[in-house]
Amino acid sequence: MSQIETFYDVMRRQGITRRSFLKYCSLTAAALGLGPAFAPKIAHAMENKERTPVLWLHGLECTCCSESFIRSAHPLVKDVVLSMISLDYDDTLMASAGHQAEAILEETIQKYKGKYILAVEGNPPLNEDGMFCIVGGKPFLDQLKHAAKDAAAIIAWGSCASWGCVQAARPNPTQAVPIHKVITDKPIIKVPGCPPIAEVMTGVITYMLTFGTLPELDRQGRPKMFYSQRIHDKCYRRPHFDAGQFVEQWDDEGARKGYCLYKVGCKGPTTYNACSTVRWNEGTSFPIQAGHGCIGCSEDGFWDKGSFYDRLTDIHQFGIEKNADEIGTAVAGGVGAAIAAHAAVSAIKRAQHKGDQE
């Protein structure tokens, strides 16, 4: 290449004015939770850095991540950064199909060896040599490993790629596994959720494209800027929780008044996500605001934690499904009965031998 192609070059070629470009930079800085001082830095990066292509693969999935993504509230982020500039391969969104599409994938991998970002939606099934998910005539597992080999970094979109989600729920007949089980030599950024919030997805990808580094991750590999707090910590119904005011029934006075949904099984206190701050569909609402508890879709194995309407998890280790309180009450009751019986026998024995010992 005679001259490097920057993000800015591509943007201008697409007819974006400099004014719109700068607006986009400030918007992105705000969306990422960065200060105003970062807008010029983003602009500088986009004007001078070679564009980073993104390859978007689809494994075993429902495509809800893509559905969420194309509803991003910041159209500039979606259309400009990804559709026009950087998204080189995404078999559900791209115009080309068949051999043509697969050729683009191959071309990008060759041309940008070690530089492109691989985004994975869905996950690979391992059973039957990966035959439960075939892309372009080959198991998805092979495509994933092939594309991951030369990637700079990998983004795991959604709960499927991050944790396994519904296809990995018990009994998991296809033996679907999260991508970190098959790709062990690359940094993986987990963006869990079923689906993840559109602004979170574009925010993560924009951060990586502009700064060329991974966002700061927590212990489980999730970007701290969006996953460092629980839904509960920033929930607008939190004052009702602290006050002890709960929805007890779906049609009671508390439900009408918008009390805390803890008692009807809201998983907000155990779910790390940005729903209560970023919200959904251009910031319109999120599940709790709509009157239903959080189901914890961005948490590991959320399908296997029992009812969506119960705070206590079902425990399967005992053969029958019981929660901690049912087990605890049964055991404590049993021990109580044993103590009573033992005390009775002790009293009888003592009465029989009264005077023997002294």
Added chain:
Amino acid sequence: MHDSAEQTTAEHDKPITRRQTAVYVYEAPVRLWHWVTVLSVITLGITGYFIGVPLPTMPGEAIDNYLMGYIRFAHFTAGYIVAIAFIGRIYWALVGNSHARELFCPPLFRKRFWQEVGHELRWYFFLEKTPKKYIGHNPLAQLAMFFFFVLGMTFMIITGFALYGEGLGQGSWADIAFGWVIPLFGQSQDVHTWHRLGMWFLVVFVMTHVYVAIREDIMSRQSLISTMVGGWRMFKDDRPD
């Protein structure tokens, strides 16, 4: 009179009577720790139960109520107290008398220890007529204390502070020290579930502990309850062990 008594003992070659009726067993810090832990565990059990399954909804405006806030505050405060007291107790195991160490290191590899555990078990199954005398814990009690209380309490402190760290936020001391526990169990809800099971584990321990303490106080050959108050172990007879 006195002489003749000694004479008889020698004549019949009876075992030497131990004329010791009281031994100082539990030093003040151990007793203080015991009762602090009792109060804290009761508080933790009750408040913890109601954090998991809250009380009926409070009437009025949210601004006039703070019930869950108070319950959680009591739980966290009692949690801190029980944890600090537990650390203090471990310290006392190192510097206190030999009885202070019994809780933490049962002699699991000593044959005689297991024989005596067997004897205690037979005593509890009404197969032995007389129990043995012990200055400290009897071997079965020592075993139960270690597996139910020491391990149970350690588990509750670790999982408890891991959950507490979630509220304090990432980068807080509890998150740095105990945050690793959450991915170890899977996710936050799993830790909640295990912490809840741990509560029931300790409930069973408390029930058994209180029953056995009262029963032994009545039926064994030494004092129990008064020992944990005053520190002195009284023996009820002069017969040998």
